[in-house]
Amino acid sequence: MTAEEYQVEMKNICKSFSGVDALKSVDLKVKAGEIHAVVGENGAGKSTLMKILSGAYSKDSGEIFLNGEKTDIRNPKDGREQGIAVIYQEFALVNDLSVAENIFIKEIGESRFINWKELREKAGKLLNELGFGMIDADTIVSRLSVAYQQVVEICKALTGDISVLVLDEPTAVLASNEIEQLFELLKGLRDNGVAIIYISHRLEEVFDISERITVMKDGECVDTLKTSETNEHEIANMMVGRQLSAFFPEREANIGEKVLEVKNIRSGKAVKDVSFDVKEGEVLGLSGLVGSGRTEALRTIFGADKIESGKIFLDSKEINIKTPQKSIQYGVAMLPEDRKEQGVLLDLSVRENITLSIINTISNFLGWLNKQKEMEIVNNLIEKLRIKTASVDAKVASLSGGNQQKVAISKLLAADSRVLLLDEPTRGVDVGAKIEIYKIINSLVKQGYAVIMVSSEMIEIIGMCDRAVVFREGKTVGELEKNKLTEENLIRYAMGVQKQ
Ligand SMILES: Nc1ncnc2c1ncn2[C@@H]1O[C@H](COP(=O)(O)OP(=O)(O)OP(=O)(O)O)[C@@H](O)[C@H]1O
Numbered sequence: 001m002t003a004e005e006y007q008v009e010m011k012n013i014c015k016s017f018s019g020v021d022a023l024k025s026v027d028l029k030v031k032a033g034e035i036h037a038v039v040g041e042n043g044a045g046k047s048t049l050m051k052i053l054s055g056a057y058s059k060d061s062g063e064i065f066l067n068g069e070k071t072d073i074r075n076p077k078d079g080r081e082q083g084i085a086v087i088y089q090e091f092a093l094v095n096d097l098s099v100a101e102n103i104f105i106k107e108i109g110e111s112r113f114i115n116w117k118e119l120r121e122k123a124g125k126l127l128n129e130l131g132f133g134m135i136d137a138d139t140i141v142s143r144l145s146v147a148y149q150q151v152v153e154i155c156k157a158l159t160g161d162i163s164v165l166v167l168d169e170p171t172a173v174l175a176s177n178e179i180e181q182l183f184e185l186l187k188g189l190r191d192n193g194v195a196i197i198y199i200s201h202r203l204e205e206v207f208d209i210s211e212r213i214t215v216m217k218d219g220e221c222v223d224t225l226k227t228s229e230t231n232e233h234e235i236a237n238m239m240v241g242r243q244l245s246a247f248f249p250e251r252e253a254n255i256g257e258k259v260l261e262v263k264n265i266r267s268g269k270a271v272k273d274v275s276f277d278v279k280e281g282e283v284l285g286l287s288g289l290v291g292s293g294r295t296e297a298l299r300t301i302f303g304a305d306k307i308e309s310g311k312i313f314l315d316s317k318e319i320n321i322k323t324p325q326k327s328i329q330y331g332v333a334m335l336p337e338d339r340k341e342q343g344v345l346l347d348l349s350v351r352e353n354i355t356l357s358i359i360n361t362i363s364n365f366l367g368w369l370n371k372q373k374e375m376e377i378v379n380n381l382i383e384k385l386r387i388k389t390a391s392v393d394a395k396v397a398s399l400s401g402g403n404q405q406k407v408a409i410s411k412l413l414a415a416d417s418r419v420l421l422l423d424e425p426t427r428g429v430d431v432g433a434k435i436e437i438y439k440i441i442n443s444l445v446k447q448g449y450a451v452i453m454v455s456s457e458m459i460e461i462i463g464m465c466d467r468a469v470v471f472r473e474g475k476t477v478g479e480l481e482k483n484k485l486t487e488e489n490l491i492r493y494a495m496g497v498q499k500q
């Protein structure tokens with residue numbers, strides 16, 4: 001194939017960050033009218049490569065060709081003008097503006113007179129076309145669920161003329177029906193000749209949607225394969241560079257007494273009637289569609305949202321958790337869904353992030369910090385979770401997405417707790433690290449922790465949980481014991497097909 005037949009050609013791209021090589025001579029060729037998946041472990045360099053393509057980062061060396069012509073992409077504006085649209089892993093929305101304002105933010109910035117009515121209508125039309133007519137263009141973005149914020153990001157990218165669309169883990173926050181809608185949209189764009197680069201840690205969907213797959217590892221491109229000529233197992237092994245063990249590690253169930261119980265709790269519009277319990281040594285899954293109230297239920301238990309009625313019991317005694325601080329005192333800790341908003345402090349270092357949650361354990365009553373103990377705990381967690389960071393003092397912002405998630409988890413582990421509320425704990429995490437997180441969960445329940453885990457990946461609920469509760473429209477509508485945990489049963493309850 002001659003160079004002109006590629007819409008995008010990146011050659012020998014190198015990039016280092018203060019001496020650390022993030023990309024070592026990477027090649028990537030993407031055709032017009034193809035969906036090209038890029039996969040690789042956390043920190044492999046996927047996002048960095050895309051930021052170079054979009055103009056967000058400058059490359060140290062290498063060449064970029066668009067439609068056969070050598071080009072320079074000096075900044076994001078330059079990239080957009082050359083038809084490159086990127087949807088980043090971390091959103092870039094303005095929280096206080098409405099959906100319509102966010103979608104047309106460029107136009108608002110560039111024109112002096114704005115017809116607000118027209119803007120709203122245009123935004124509404126676009127949302128409708130994408131199959132997301134239920135999102136009101138007037139809503140303030142911060143009020144939307146993470147999934148819907150993602151949809152707004154996509155709309156924003158589609159307002160211009162594009163020939164290359166990059167999606168960096170677009171489905172990490174979407175539920176299965178929303179993913180289908182997104183895929184329809186992408187196929188339409190592909191058939192119109194757009195070159196689509198699709199980054200995802202969910203191999204299943206990579207195989208669903210892509211024509212070719214490029215595997216990256218440690219800043220290098222391992223290979224590019226035709227999707228129809230390979231399989232998930234081969235790709236996963238290429239990604240980690242070794243034979244992977246069983247995806248869901250075995251766990252000997254050793255389930256004890258009931259620890260936490262919630263009865264008919266209610267909060268705001270999202271949590272209408274939720275009841276369930278979790279026992280020592282048990283992993284309880286919360287399943288259901290995005291928007292079914294799972295996250296909000298966890299937030300209510302954690303004291304982050306106000307409980308309006310219903311009761312929470314710890315060791316069969318009613319407790320009154322009004323704030324997250326109170327919850328942590330009771331030994332109930334939470335890993336939030338949106339790590340950027342609540343999970344980690346991006347401007348602080350890895351060490352500071354971990355230390356903040358254990359400050360009481362490692363400082364004496366006068367407030368002196370026991371440096372040695374601090375370093376021990378921090379290093380131990382970095383090792384245990386295999387956090388890839390240049391040093392303990394590197395800012396969390398400089399870590400890859402999956403490694404940021406690991407920092408959020410390590411914060412949780414550092415604090416003293418008994419009940420862990422995990423909201424999408426493996427979101428954005430690569431296969432190898434996923435298995436690590438599963439192993440960590442297994443070792444925690446073995447020590448007697450009770451784990452409550454929200455997951456939108458049914459396979460994860462089935463593979464990891466001893467029991468699952470299904471949410472629908474703010475209510476718990478069913479409970480499935482391990483031997484009844486099948487995709488079919490989960491979907492039935494989630495969609496309301498099954499009679500109670
Ligand atoms: N702004 C930055 N400053 C310093 N180092 C960085 C920066 N951006 C990325 N890196 C480093 O470059 C490497 C590649 O990171 P990148 O974000 O591209 O990985 P990724 O493949 O997208 O991973 P993930 O699947 O976790 O999102 C990592 O080691 C990361 O720490």
Ligand SMILES: [Mg+2]
Nearest residue numbers: 046047089401
């Ligand atoms: Mg990334």
